[in-house]
Amino acid sequence: MISKSTIDRVFEASRVEEVIGDFVQLKKSGSNYKGLSPFSDERSPSFMVSPVKQIWKDFSSGKGGNAVAFLMEHEHFTYPEAIKYLAKKYNIEIEETQQTNEEKQKADVRESLYLVSEFASTYFQKILHKTDIGKAVGLSYFKERGFTEDTIKKFNLGYAPDEWQAFTNEALKKGYRLEFLEQTGLTIVKGEKQFDRFKGRVMFPIQSMSGRVLGFGGRILGNDKKAAKYLNSPESDLYHKSKVLYGIFHAKQSIAKEDNCYLVEGYTDVIQFHQRGIKNVVSSSGTALTPEQIRLINRLTKNITVLFDGDAAGLRASLRGIDLILEQGMNVKVCTFPEGDDPDSFAKNNTLSEITTYLDDKSQDFIQFKASLLAQESKNDPIKKAETIRDIVNSIAKIPDRIKTEIYIQECARIMDISEAVLFSTLAQINKKENAEVQKQQSKETKTFQVIKNDPSVTQKVDVQYELERKIIQILLLYGNKTEDFEDLILKENDANELVLEPVKHEARVFEKIYLDLQEDEMQFSNETFKALYYTIINTFNQNPDAVIETIINTVPPDLAAEISTILMEDERYALSDWERKNIFPKAKQNTIAQLVNETILSLRCYLIDLKVREFQHKTLQNLADSNKEVLEEVKDYSGLKMLLSRKLNRVL
CATH class of the missing domain: 3.90.980.10 (DNA primase, catalytic core, N-terminal domain)
Incomplete structure (x- = not known):
């Protein structure tokens, strides 16, 4: 068992952006960082990291949490393994208590x-x-x-x-x-x-x-x-060979820094390049390149340079794997070494300066390389030439960027000495089936939408209580330790014996205000997750009113930590759309914290009153007529209370 003092030091030293940055290429986005999801296949970033809150959220998979949670999700570490990894990264000595035989036996497979x-x-x-x-x-x-x-x-x-x-x-x-x-x-x-x-x-x-x-x-x-x-x-x-790249551990930081990854075939190719000073190199270890391996690189960079040896015998088979890279929307270059050389021997026999110069000079865009290579093979055979052209256009069709597609078509036409019009026509034929499938799917979705629209029975209702309880947790997490000026409207009797609302101002911490209001009405959370989070947060602030969010997220179980990150990063999701560039400026919530707290609590009160009234209505239908009078009196009282609460909310009923 790892001692609590070690765990505390690890959490204090670790930075979530640094930990995740070892695995995912992150780019600055306001006060946060964004990148491609490491848990799903995507081309637009939906992964957010908050250095301020020390949490991350992956909107494509729904996962989230702190640095430890990321390591547990991404590397499939146990909690102790994640702590040990971070301790090693930040040079923290691990203090462990002796494990019993029973604890050793419980270690998973x-x-x-x-x-x-x-x-x-x-x-x-x-x-x-x-x-x-x-x-x-x-x-x-x-x-x-x-x-x-x-x-x-x-x-x-x-x-x-x-x-x-x-x-x-x-x-x-x-x-x-x-x-x-x-x-x-x-x-x-x-x-x-x-x-x-x-x-x-x-x-x-x-x-x-x-x-x-x-x-x-x-x-x-x-x-x-x-x-x-x-x-x-x-x-x-x-070990799943299709999901592993040899050398990725030593290359990951250099790949992200250089914004390029050299892809070779063998173990010694990787080691020799690394020893020469070119560290952004990995190998597929002799296996055919797979989408999983490409996505591993895609998390770190959009650029891949494939290095082939001088023996062209296996080139054609390798070209099929590179089509997969194009499908992922990545930029691919190819570099071949002189005949008789491979990456290992070339790196061994040349200096770093000579190698980098050669790679810069000889690396060419993949489509140009493929067109040149296949053109040489088929220049004297019209049938082979036609097959070659279709092969090249097939590769171009895999590129999602339309501008790149057009440029490659022009280049292919120049190399193969054929009109662009014919190539565009061929490209259209290749894409025709795919477009038909897309239209078919869209038509299917439209029909599904029409059925839902016309059938009220399948309309999904909003769970109001769930949303309000979740909003309370969000307020506690974001603003719980802040001090605000609250204005409460207190019921008082005037000279005419009428109940009126009088404003009373007081200063309080947000968590105290919420706690006292919920206690006053004896309101309980119906959602078990929110209930557990509520008491954890309140207890944390009661012990230390100035506690920061990292203290809470680092002390709760992984499932609650994931829920916290989901709630906290909800607003950050819209930063992915970069609204300000579109001249849309959302209003900052912190400007009206007191109002937000009051409205949320009052809305929950009103909702619970509605539930109570419906309960009484149901009882009225079930009971005999002579007992209805008492129930109706209670309904009247609750309705009056709701009217007053609605006046607090400035609502018209």
């Missing part, structure tokens, strides 16, 4: 898989650096590749002994369970026998964006033609 993977990474590094066979075989291989000691340690490179059970036996000896060794794929279990999957291979740990070990890539060093040159961990609860 996912955490156990992480622990096994972390142990394996440490073990392979130890073998590489501390054993004679590791130094002679593994370390010498890495040094032959040109990797320095610092680079080898930075990427946690290791070596698995060329023995059938060396790793498995060591893991079992240290108390790691066989079932987790098998689930991570580190150990192959066949009946009563167990085998090390990666025996005799140099090891490349594959890390998540936060740096946790998800799986491994292993390269064989022998000449066994039956064995695969590279072997990856199998799919598991941790």
Whole structure:
């Protein structure tokens, strides 16, 4: 268990914009930051971060909370894992109380898989650096590749002994369970026998964006033609190869800073580039590029430069993957190296200045590259040329930006020596099916709308009490510790024995005013979430009237923290539309806090009175006629009270 003092220091030191900035490219938007949602596929930002409130809200998925909640949602950390991650980031020493055996057994499967993977990474590094066979075989291989000691340690490179059970036996000896060794794929279990999957291979740990070990890539060093040159961990609860990019942990900050990501094929390509000083580089680890991997990059930058080696044999297959990048609305460039070179060898044999100059000079827009490449393949064959043109236009059709589309059509026409009119016609044909589908869907939605419009039974009613209770929580969260001048209208009897409203002014904290008003009428929250939040907020302010919102959000369970962030960031959602640029200036709420409090409380009172009156009406119908008089008197009293409250609200009934 992590001590409370450590947790408090972590919350005090951590900044939500810094934590989230390691995973999402954030751009300043007024007093807040905005970016693309890391939880859904989108092209317009709906993700907001508030440095003032120290919370975030993702309007596309509905998720929200503080820095810890983000790590739990994005990295699937447990609460202790998130605290440990932040402690490491901000150099805070963790104080832990001793865990009991029962607490250890309660650790979930996912955490156990992480622990096994972390142990394996440490073990392979130890073998590489501390054993004679590791130094002679593994370390010498890495040094032959040109990797320095610092680079080898930075990427946690290791070596698995060329023995059938060396790793498995060591893991079992240290108390790691066989079932987790098998689930991570580190150990192959066949009946009563167990085998090390990666025996005799140099090891490349594959890390998540936060740096946790998800799986491994292993390269064989022998000449066994039956064995695969590279072997990856199998799919598991941790490792999904289609959702992982090798090197993303070390590259994320540089990608966001440079606003560009270099995409290569292999582990050594990434490491060699990084060692040379080009750190914004990741690899798909030999797998075909997937939409999930592209979205991982899209959170950090809109620009990708794909680096190919000089061997054109696999280029055509790779082009299909790049179409996926275009579909995501990203900007793609391509750079090929001289024949016989790949990113690894080119980086190894050239200086940083030479590499950057080459990349700047030789990188070309993807559509230009594809048109040039396919044109060379088909220049003497009219049929192939026609297929090539359609292939290129298919790629152009995937680009959502219409201006870019037209420019690429013009470029394609120039390279392929064909009229723009024909290309635009081909583009129209390709888009025809898609447009038809869109129109069909719109027609369907229109019919659905008409049915709802004409059928009162399906009209969704607003839950007035829910909205008013939510508004009270919002006021407490935004303004609870502020002091305001309130004007209450008190019922008094005048000389003519008539009840009149007299104004009485007094100064109070917002939370005190709300608490006393609700107590006076014995009003209770009907929504359990709001009730829990209400008492948490009131208790916090009673203990410390100057408490700030971060104190509250950091002490409640994740579900309440998410609800708090949703309420607090509701107004920020409209900042995404940038209303001021359209000459629309919303009125600031803080200018009329006292009025907002009074109106909300009075509106809730009026609503509850209406409920009470309807209850009496129902009783009147159920009871006998001789008992109706008493009920009607109560209805009359409540109606009179509502009339007075409505006068306070300046309403006409």
